[in-house]
Amino acid sequence: MIFQLILSLCASSAPTPVSDDVSRYVNQATTTNGFTYFAGADEACSSAGFDDFVAELEAEHGKDFFADGRKWVADTFYADQPTSIASLRLAKGWSQARLAAEASTTQAQISKIERGQQNVGLDLITDLARVLDADPTQVFSLIYAQRAARVV
Numbered sequence: 001m002i003f004q005l006i007l008s009l010c011a012s013s014a015p016t017p018v019s020d021d022v023s024r025y026v027n028q029a030t031t032t033n034g035f036t037y038f039a040g041a042d043e044a045c046s047s048a049g050f051d052d053f054v055a056e057l058e059a060e061h062g063k064d065f066f067a068d069g070r071k072w073v074a075d076t077f078y079a080d081q082p083t084s085i086a087s088l089r090l091a092k093g094w095s096q097a098r099l100a101a102e103a104s105t106t107q108a109q110i111s112k113i114e115r116g117q118q119n120v121g122l123d124l125i126t127d128l129a130r131v132l133d134a135d136p137t138q139v140f141s142l143i144y145a146q147r148a149a150r151v152v
Helices: 001-008 041-045 047-061 065-077 085-091 095-100 107-114 122-131 135-148
Strands: 030-034 035-038
Touching: 047 065, 065 085, 085 107, 085 135, 095 107, 095 122, 107 135, 122 135
Parallel strands: none
Antiparallel strands: 030 035
8 A cells, every 4th residue: 555655646645546657566456364465566675677667767756756655645644743854855745865874873873863762963954954955943943852752
């Protein structure tokens, strides 16, 4: 389902039915034990195949294809949620990897921050605030709230 959602996102920032473009990657779906398996998805998801697949989607739909999808996710799923580092990131259309690159850290550290599992120093808080166009006190508060709310 997530695979279909990702494939159905388009530059218009709304989900669309799976098109013929997608059908060459997803020939047929079968459901077993509650999981949906897509024939042809294994080729699209191998590391080289997936990179080619992403490059092809961006070439066909524009370089902002995934950024628009992330913005749609932020608007759709985070609209009624409290502000978080993840929602600020998604509102910009950025992946965790992009945020990490902009803030001079790693994707793994961003993931831990968003899950409330990372202690964050003042330098990183300042960098995150700068790249997310937020106030450092807001970023600190969001990180603190996420750490307080995390499930141990």
